[in-house]
Amino acid sequence: MIKGFSKFSQEQKVDTLAAQFNLPVSFKETLRSHHHRELQGLYNQFAENTISNFYLPYNVAPGFVINKKEYAIPMVVEESSVVAAASKAAKFWSAHGGFSTKVLSVTKSGQLFFTTEWSFEELSALMPDITSALRCSVGEITHNMEKRGGGITGFKLTSESLVDEQTYCLMVSFETADSMGANFINTCLEKMGDALVTFLIQKNDNRHIEINMAILSNYTPECLVQCALSCPIEDLQAYSGVYSPQDFALRFKKAVSLAKHNPSRAVTHNKGIMNGIDAVVLATGNDFRAIEAGVHAYASRAGAYASLTDIVLENDTFTYTLKLPLALGTVGGLTSLHPMAKLSLLLLDEPSASELMQIVAAAGMANNFSAVAALVTSGIQKGHMKMHLSNILAALNADPMECQKAKKYFSERDVSHSAVKLYLDAERLKNKRHEY
Numbered sequence: 103m104i105k106g107f108s109k110f111s112q113e114q115k116v117d118t119l120a121a122q123f124n125l126p127v128s129f130k131e132t133l134r135s136h137h138h139r140e141l142q143g144l145y146n147q148f149a150e151n152t153i154s155n156f157y158l159p160y161n162v163a164p165g166f167v168i169n170k171k172e173y174a175i176p177m178v179v180e181e182s183s184v185v186a187a188a189s190k191a192a193k194f195w196s197a198h199g200g201f202s203t204k205v206l207s208v209t210k211s212g213q214l215f216f217t218t219e220w221s222f223e224e225l226s227a228l229m230p231d232i233t234s235a236l237r238c239s240v241g242e243i244t245h246n247m248e249k250r251g252g253g254i255t256g257f258k259l260t261s262e263s264l265v266d267e268q269t270y271c272l273m274v275s276f277e278t279a280d281s282m283g284a285n286f287i288n289t290c291l292e293k294m295g296d297a298l299v300t301f302l303i304q305k306n307d308n309r310h311i312e313i314n315m316a317i318l319s320n321y322t323p324e325c326l327v328q329c330a331l332s333c334p335i336e337d338l339q340a341y342s343g344v345y346s347p348q349d350f351a352l353r354f355k356k357a358v359s360l361a362k363h364n365p366s367r368a369v370t371h372n373k374g375i376m377n378g379i380d381a382v383v384l385a386t387g388n389d390f391r392a393i394e395a396g397v398h399a400y401a402s403r404a405g406a407y408a409s410l411t412d413i414v415l416e417n418d419t420f421t422y423t424l425k426l427p428l429a430l431g432t433v434g435g436l437t438s439l440h441p442m443a444k445l446s447l448l449l450l451d452e453p454s455a456s457e458l459m460q461i462v463a464a465a466g467m468a469n470n471f472s473a474v475a476a477l478v479t480s481g482i483q484k485g486h487m488k489m490h491l492s493n494i495l496a497a498l499n500a501d502p503m504e505c506q507k508a509k510k511y512f513s514e515r516d517v518s519h520s521a522v523k524l525y526l527d528a529e530r531l532k533n534k535r536h537e538y
Contacts, residue, residue, distance in 0.1 A: 387443030
């Protein structure tokens with residue numbers, strides 16, 4: 103067991119791991135090769151026990167038109183088909199009205215759980231005085247947020263009787279302007295917890311009160327954004343393949359209906375949305391784990407996991423909509439510290455948090471539209487494996503000339519790892535014979 107690891111220098115950490123687990127020399131060399139020559143000190147501050155950096159491609163999907171404004175959207179993702187799908191959809195929809203987006207609400211929440219001998223009815227009667235005391239207790243913390251248009255927007259008391267009869271939750275609603283607000287919310291809640299204990303003890307010091315925990319909720323069903331795509335069905339010819347635009351639209355609608363009613367399909371349908379969303383969330387230094395958790399909880403809000411999208415075919419018009427929660431920020435945290443996050447926001451014209459919500463939703467919609475369109479026409483693997491060809495060639499150590507020939511060879515053929523290996527083996531054998 104390694105002891106005191108966090109107190110070691112970066113070099114000591116690496117040496118200790120190499121010795122403890124009998125790692126090859128390449129372990130140290132690879133870590134060292136991924137250090138940033140100038141900014142490693144900054145990157146070391148972002149997390150704990152950092153020994154190097156794990157690089158992911160920084161990509162751009164151009165041609166997005168969102169509410170009549172053009173964007174080139176940064177995406178941090180290792181899968182080329184995600185960027186290609188977003189770019190293809192962006193190009194098509196830019197000529198058909200673009201992505202229409204709007205923020206429906208921006209409320210976030212935190213929870214103060216506590217156990218007390220006070221009854222729910224007694225606490226409810228005291229709520230006006232309790233909320234006044236709690237607001238007062240965090241006045242210094244909320245002052246600057248209120249100047250930016252945010253702050254505390256409401257309180258709601260609920261009983262946690264399924265846990266026990268004396269446990270309650272005080273749900274506190276917040277608006278956090280352009281920050282994601284996690285630290286702000288948690289700081290307020292912890293301060294409120296102390297204030298609640300003081301308030302109730304002053305009312306009756308013979309009754310027990312204990313704070314169980316104070317923490318923000320990553321379930322943000324009132325921090326919602328909507329994205330819509332709409333065009334005449336006839337215009338879908340570019341995506342319809344061997345089908346007529348009308349048949350394509352009907353097949354697309356059936357796919358969405360299946361994702362509405364079949365949870366196993368819905369998970370993959372929504373994963374296609376998250377392909378685009380996570381990539382932009384990462385690129386802008388936001389918390390993709392929180393976004394994922396909140397989105398999937400929202401997809402289950404009716405009691406069963408379902409699609410986040412809806413479709414209407416009416417009056418010869420195709421209308422596709424996406425609605426989901428996105429609690430994002432453009433100030434604070436990594437958005438202000440990470441050089442590439444700052445660069446992403448610059449590329450997006452320094453959006454507000456609400457504007458970023460709309461941009462991210464459009465990226466998710468683009469990826470989902472492309473995925474469903476492929477599924478109901480040629481199938482998902484044909485395009486995906488074409489994009490994956492470069493990775494297969496790299497894994498098989500193909501040189502530049504082999505890569506060039508392979509891409510030409512597979513331009514009209516199905517791509518698979520085994521097919522590419524057979525092709526390379528044959529080419530290499532043929533070239534070896536020529537040498538003799």
